[in-house]
Amino acid sequence: MLRDDPLVNILYIDLSSRTFEVKRRPDLFENYLGGTGVAIKLLHEECPRDCDPLSPENPIIFAVGPFTALFPLASKSVSMFKSPHTGNLGESHCGGRSAVAIRMAGYGAIVIKGTSDLPVYLSIHSGRVQFRDASSLWGMGCFSSGRIIRENEPGPGLRTIMRIGKAGETLVSYACVTTETYRHFGRMGLGAVFGSKKLKAVVISGKSAIPVVDKKQYRKIYKEIYDAAVKSPVMKKYHDLGTAENILPLNRFAGIPTRNLKEATFDKADAISGEAFAEQYLGRRLACTHCPVGCIHIAALREPYEDEAYFYKTTMISYDYEPIYALGTMLGMTNPEDFLKLMDRVEWWGMDAMTTGVVLAWATEAQERGLISEKETMGITFSWGDPISYINACRLIVEQPNEFYKALARGTEHASSLYGGDDIALSLGKNEMPGYHTGPGAHLGVLMGLRHSHLDNAGYSVDQSKLVKTQMDPEDLAETLFYEERWRQILSSLVVCFFARGIYTAERLPELLRIAGFDLNPEDIGRIGQNIYEEKYRFKTREGFSLDKLRFPKRIFETPSPIKAWDETYLRRALGHMKAVLAKSSHI
Amino acid sequence: MATRLAVLETERCVGCQSCMFACSRRQEVAGLTKSCIGVRSIGGMERGFTVIVCRACSDPPCARVCPTDALLLREGGGVRLEMKKCIGCSHCREACLIGAIQWDDTTNKPMICIHCGYCVEFCPHGVLGMRKKEVKGHAQG
Numbered sequence: 059m060l061r062d063d064p065l066v067n068i069l070y071i072d073l074s075s076r077t078f079e080v081k082r083r084p085d086l087f088e089n090y091l092g093g094t095g096v097a098i099k100l101l102h103e104e105c106p107r108d109c110d111p112l113s114p115e116n117p118i119i120f121a122v123g124p125f126t127a128l129f130p131l132a133s134k135s136v137s138m139f140k141s142p143h144t145g146n147l148g149e150s151h152c153g154g155r156s157a158v159a160i161r162m163a164g165y166g167a168i169v170i171k172g173t174s175d176l177p178v179y180l181s182i183h184s185g186r187v188q189f190r191d192a193s194s195l196w197g198m199g200c201f202s203s204g205r206i207i208r209e210n211e212p213g214p215g216l217r218t219i220m221r222i223g224k225a226g227e228t229l230v231s232y233a234c235v236t237t238e239t240y241r242h243f244g245r246m247g248l249g250a251v252f253g254s255k256k257l258k259a260v261v262i263s264g265k266s267a268i269p270v271v272d273k274k275q276y277r278k279i280y281k282e283i284y285d286a287a288v289k290s291p292v293m294k295k296y297h298d299l300g301t302a303e304n305i306l307p308l309n310r311f312a313g314i315p316t317r318n319l320k321e322a323t324f325d326k327a328d329a330i331s332g333e334a335f336a337e338q339y340l341g342r343r344l345a346c347t348h349c350p351v352g353c354i355h356i357a358a359l360r361e362p363y364e365d366e367a368y369f370y371k372t373t374m375i376s377y378d379y380e381p382i383y384a385l386g387t388m389l390g391m392t393n394p395e396d397f398l399k400l401m402d403r404v405e406w407w408g409m410d411a412m413t414t415g416v417v418l419a420w421a422t423e424a425q426e427r428g429l430i431s432e433k434e435t436m437g438i439t440f441s442w443g444d445p446i447s448y449i450n451a452c453r454l455i456v457e458q459p460n461e462f463y464k465a466l467a468r469g470t471e472h473a474s475s476l477y478g479g480d481d482i483a484l485s486l487g488k489n490e491m492p493g494y495h496t497g498p499g500a501h502l503g504v505l506m507g508l509r510h511s512h513l514d515n516a517g518y519s520v521d522q523s524k525l526v527k528t529q530m531d532p533e534d535l536a537e538t539l540f541y542e543e544r545w546r547q548i549l550s551s552l553v554v555c556f557f558a559r560g561i562y563t564a565e566r567l568p569e570l571l572r573i574a575g576f577d578l579n580p581e582d583i584g585r586i587g588q589n590i591y592e593e594k595y596r597f598k599t600r601e602g603f604s605l606d607k608l609r610f611p612k613r614i615f616e617t618p619s620p621i622k623a624w625d626e627t628y629l630r631r632a633l634g635h636m637k638a639v640l641a642k643s644s645h646i
Numbered sequence: 647m648a649t650r651l652a653v654l655e656t657e658r659c660v661g662c663q664s665c666m667f668a669c670s671r672r673q674e675v676a677g678l679t680k681s682c683i684g685v686r687s688i689g690g691m692e693r694g695f696t697v698i699v700c701r702a703c704s705d706p707p708c709a710r711v712c713p714t715d716a717l718l719l720r721e722g723g724g725v726r727l728e729m730k731k732c733i734g735c736s737h738c739r740e741a742c743l744i745g746a747i748q749w750d751d752t753t754n755k756p757m758i759c760i761h762c763g764y765c766v767e768f769c770p771h772g773v774l775g776m777r778k779k780e781v782k783g784h785a786q787g
Contacts, residue, residue, distance in 0.1 A: 127667070127676070127678070130664065130667075158678075208689070208690065214686040214687070215686025215687070238691050239690060239692060240692075265678045265679055266678070266679060267676065267677040267678075267679040268676040269676070270676050277671055277672075284664070344661055344691055345661050345662035348663060348664065348667060350770035350771075351770075352661075352662060354660075356691075356692060
């Protein structure tokens with residue numbers, strides 16, 4: 059990489075002593091590129107073994123990569139921390155303006171440690187870090203706190219404002235960090251780590267320059283990538299309807315988890331499809347910075363006040379495939395407005411929408427089965443499709459007035475360990491399942507994926523593209539997913555959006571990297587992907603993870619998926635094979 | 647006739663800022679340092695964006711307040727910066743009500759849109775375009 063690239067600057071902030079310093083770490087970026095690769099190395103350095111995720115010792119790490127602010131669709135930043143939700147590797151990616159703002163502020167990564175005695179927010183502009191009193195923001199939702207910081211800080215158009223809602227403050231283990239109102243470090247509970255440090259928000263801006271090797275070639279190849287992006291059919295799909303486009307195809311495929319995965323089709327899918335939202339509610343489309351696609355879809359919900367005629371409020375609410383699944387099909391939500399109202403509250407409190415939906419779905423079925431009663435729920439009768447009961451329950455999860463809501467605030471796995479019903483508790487690797495019941499690929503992918511995300515290795519896609527045509531041995535399936543996950547370590551280290559994976563191909567990368575000052579051939583790139591994967595796996599095993607200790611909720615085997623002929627034995631064989639493959643690696 | 651950069655339809659802006667990167671890249675700097683364009687939200691993403699580009703005024707206030715005549719009028723509107731005359735006083739920036747004069751902190755000089763239209767090639771949703779303008783003013787540069 060280039061010597062004068064500010065990417066090598068790592069900003070270290072200590073909230074306990076209210077100090078900061080910048081260290082140059084070319085070693086990390088040369089060997090691990092940036093993003094996920096650099097973040098996992100920093101996590102190994104900064105996170106003590108067996109540390110409590112909510113203690114001052116747990117670091118918050120943000121990292122961007124060499125392509126950030128250099129090439130289009132390199133619009134994501136990576137966070138790493140020890141997850142309060144799983145007790146293991148926490149990794150979550152976010153778009154919005156987060157990545158470009160960090161890079162343009164002159165950093166490749168930021169490490170935040172310690173804890174503050176009073177609520178603070180960090181203000182980071184042009185090489186200066188200020189610790190600002192956030193006492194007057196504490197207890198506020200994501201929208202209001204974002205607005206107030208916006209009005210008090212410089213850098214409009216150039217800044218990211220990462221903040222938590224009340225769920226982060228009360229340490230809900232799946233609280234998210236929200237940026238630019240509608241994008242999130244959603245999964246794994248980064249919001250609770252913020253809350254444990256009394257860190258309400260981080261605002262960052264800058265306007266740096268990035269050195270390149272060959273300016274003429276840079277402009278030429280930039281244009282190639284840009285044109286490929288705006289002309290590709292995938293990009294059109296995500297611009298037109300957004301990720302919500304996937305609701306109807308997944309429903310037709312009979313692979314959309316519904317009512318706590320009692321079923322895998324939703325009879326009212328038409329009402330909450332991407333098409334329905336676009337036609338009736340779509341009010342605006344937004345993009346992450348430096349991405350021409352604009353996949354972010356915002357619904358405009360107009361509601362009358364009941365106490366006065368002709369008096370309305372209009373709320374702008376973001377929707378995507380996964381929230382529609384989790385707070386929609388999973389909760390039997392047949393009315394799109396009910397989904398939007400619930401989504402709006404979840405956003406206000408700053409909870410991960412996916413986890414929240416699966417938690418509420420478990421609670422609903424647990425109550426149906428008599429595992430919990432109105433004594434535990436404090437009078438709430440959970441009912442499929444009833445937004446009021448779910449909105450009230452979210453408030454109680456945030457406030458945690460009794461043992462039951464304290465348990466729900468730690469997720470499905472924990473709540474079912476106390477109240478029973480683990481066969482219907484839909485967490486995989488302790489993380490609530492994503493919206494795919496397409497076949498073994500989907501579930502194996504999340505179980506073996508190192509951050510237990512469907513995007514680790516896209517097993518759901520293997521179900522839909524390969525397993526519909528041909529059977530695969532569990533060992534072959536595991537290796538297919540392993541291969542994909544290693545490749546994705548490269549993409550998330552550069553860092554490019556996974557939607558752009560068809561553009562950032564193995565053939566193109568050496569030339570793009572050359573412009574950023576990296577001299578790497580395809581073999582080198584493959585080796586770096588393997589190394590990053592192994593570093594993550596090494597962290598996970600250090601913290602007690604084992605591929606043969608994973609719990610399988612029985613429900614995933616009981617509800618038929620579109621791909622047949624797989625069972626618990628199939629998944630065990632696949633995971634056993636992975637364990638053997640990884641045991642042979644010299645680094646682990 | 648001259649052609650000048652114009653905001654054709656602000657409401658179509660999705661806030662990707664590809665134009666801002668294009669502007670800097672056109673001046674051979676990757677990143678945002680040299681960008682003469684400002685795209686920011688109107689008090690929150692939910693309300694959409696304001697897209698700030700030079701309007702190529704025919705009688706530009708930025709030139710009128712320049713104490714050293716470093717901003718020369720162009721035929722068809724807009725100004726050209728004569729760098730060696732500029733003393734970096736930033737009066738021009740204050741005179742431009744729409745905020746279209748960006749500042750280069752490294753050189754302490756204004757950054758002035760030259761209406762080259764390179765950014766238009768990178769506006770994916772038809773926000774920016776080139777408009778023909780009649781030549782009225784007296785060119786100085």
